[in-house]
Amino acid sequence: MNRLRIGLVGTGPWATATHAPALAAHPDIDFSGVWGRRPEAAATLAAAHGTAAYADVDELFAASDAVAFAVPPDVQAALATRAAAAGCHLLLDKPVATTPEAALGLARAAERAQVASVVFFTLRFAEASSAWLAEQENTGGWFTGRADWYGSFYTADGIAAFPSPWRASRGGLWDVGPHALSVLLPVLGDVSDVTAAAGPGDTVHLILRHCGGASSTAALSLTAPVECAGLAVELRGESGVAVLPPWEGAEEAFPTAVDELVTAARTGTAHPCDVRFGLRVTEILAWAEERLPTG
The missing domain is CATH 3.40.50.720 (NAD(P)-binding Rossmann-like Domain)
Known part of the structure; x- marks a missing residue:
């Protein structure tokens, strides 16, 4: 072809x-x-x-x-x-x-x-993380999960690897929130309810209820101190605890x-x-944004 x-x-x-x-x-x-x-x-x-x-x-x-x-x-x-x-x-x-x-x-x-x-x-495209996700989907029986993504792009001593007005204005919910949902949804299922709370800086904490009965949390930030920045994904269920392995970059x-x-x-x-999956991620993030307290 x-x-x-x-x-x-x-x-x-x-x-x-x-x-x-x-x-x-x-x-x-x-x-x-x-x-x-x-x-x-x-x-x-x-x-x-x-x-x-x-x-x-x-x-x-x-x-x-x-x-x-x-x-x-x-x-x-x-x-x-x-x-x-x-x-x-x-x-x-x-x-x-x-x-x-x-x-x-x-x-x-x-x-x-x-x-x-x-x-x-x-x-979803990095070799180590995509293989890990496929394994967890096949395993099943997950009770709960968490996906925490703490970036330090917009702290005084951080480095904005990809500085842009939209990231600065929309914050971690919209920049790293899609990454969190991209790993939680294929394993735990679609989201039926979401609770959102604001943390320091642009940090947002989500509690997600999944349609199959599991629950998960996500912590999303671009303003975490450099010393504590990082990514962690963990699942807990009938087979024990599964932790996302280190993965290569974009x-x-x-x-x-x-x-x-x-x-x-x-x-x-x-x-x-x-794009349909991308649409669902946008819908969930917009839903979470609506749930955030104003002011």
Whole structure:
């Protein structure tokens, strides 16, 4: 079959560090070009990876079979809806949007166009964590779980690895909350109720009730002290305690997401982390945000 042509929307740190290098180096796709809201940055990024820069995003869509997105979620939702209408398969970043309405519109556009979609929840594509999750799904019998993600991007002594206005304004709930849900939902099931409480800084604590009867918690922050930053996922149930092993970074996981989009596009089989799953994650996070005390 013909090689998939994949374009890139975005020119920021995430696109520069992860998306563009992976697309340029991937042996089974053609990196068809770059579009960004800053034309000079698009030209620089495209030149660094031997591809074309596009001044018009619709021209990039016309030159591509699929598009990877590395832009803020609500910018992504609008542009990805246009890409789907142009017949492009979608490699989306998380969250797919920050309102259920925008996420639903994107999901419906992908369904109308019958295009494949994959949302890049890092832990679902990193080798060690994805294998661990598959093992826990097969084991079953889980009573409860927790997913804690303490980042220090926005502390005085922290380093904002991917600084952006949307992360600073929406905080840990929307930036790392999708990661937590991406590992809790496939093992414990969909969420039937959520309680949310605010902690220090942007920290949010969630209590989730799952449809199958299990419960879980999540602690989400981008403002934790550097000394205590880190990730922990733990499940407890009939088989004992299962702890997420160390995992590689996004640079190693993203090529796997590209592989799985190619497979979904060629087979027509929906991916577990497709735009519909991304929609559900957005719905739960919006539900949690509504439950947070004001002030």
